[in-house]
Amino acid sequence: MIEDDAVIREATSIGLERLGYHVLGAEDGLEGLELFRRLQKEDPVDAVLLDVMLPTMNGTQVCRQMRGFSNIPVIMLSARGEGLDMVTGLDAGADDYLAKPFDLQVLDARLRAVLRRTAMPQANTVAHGEPVPDAKGLDIDPHRLVVTLDAREIHLTPTELKILLMLSEDPGVVVSRSDILSEVWGYTWDADHRVIDVHVQRLRRKIGASRIDTVRGFGYRLQDEAP
Incomplete structure (x- = not known):
């Protein structure tokens, strides 16, 4: 999860952990991208939760970089929930989009849906x-x-x-x-x-x-x- 708001990042991580996920977090775009690159070589993740507004590198830029070497599902998150944010994020290669604040059960459902799509065989x-x-x-x-x-x-x-x-x-x-x-x-x-x-x-x-x-x-x- 790449999210600069520590409260949202920690609360969401705790909630997802209780649902059985293992969550790693990063607080800015560049840090998150480098963590993702490293994990892809060592212990690949199954999905990415990516905030739109991030320091050092915004979510759209991070997603474009990720799509250069990975098809791992990406769900974009945005506090604004504006249509332009959604279209920009999806056009950068995200699989889905969720506006903050979001319900944890809805996020869980979205995650399970994108994970099913990676099990294409x-x-x-x-x-x-x-x-x-x-x-x-x-x-x-x-x-x-x-x-x-x-x-x-x-x-x-x-x-x-x-x-x-x-x-x-x-x-x-x-x-x-x-x-x-x-x-x-x-x-x-x-x-x-x-x-x-x-x-x-x-x-x-x-x-x-x-x-x-x-x-x-x-x-x-x-x-x-x-x-």
Whole structure:
């Protein structure tokens, strides 16, 4: 947990420890990034809680650095809870976003959801069947969990991959934002659908913007034929 407010950091750590987590903390961005780098070599962590407003290096900068060498789930935290903070954090590579003050049970649910998404080989409810080929070079293999574009493997985060697998189950069929939120994020409460929209934007940048259609007011569909 990278959080400069000692009270929040310690209270959250104690609460999570009681729920069975082991929590390590850092109080500024640079310290947290270096701790994360060291742990990845020695004793890798399972997830990162990352505050937006941090001294030495803000949370968005830290997240971008982390995404250069790791796909470990990142949940951004912000006291402001502003839409711009959320979009900026997600666009930097975060998997989810939570505004402070937050309920510990909600944080626990979010953590369990992102951790499930990293266990992709067991997530066989998302996609089945044979690899999904695309006439212009996009291939999605739901068994090996590999996506290639023109024979080149595409680097996707677990969240991006799970969204793509869900859309590829029935190319051309619209999938609602609510269904994506439930299946990928595991939410059973109302949430901001911009979380999904930002991840889809990131996915489009990697596989081609025209491959995923937006159906206004409803959701998304994967092109059943190459554009």
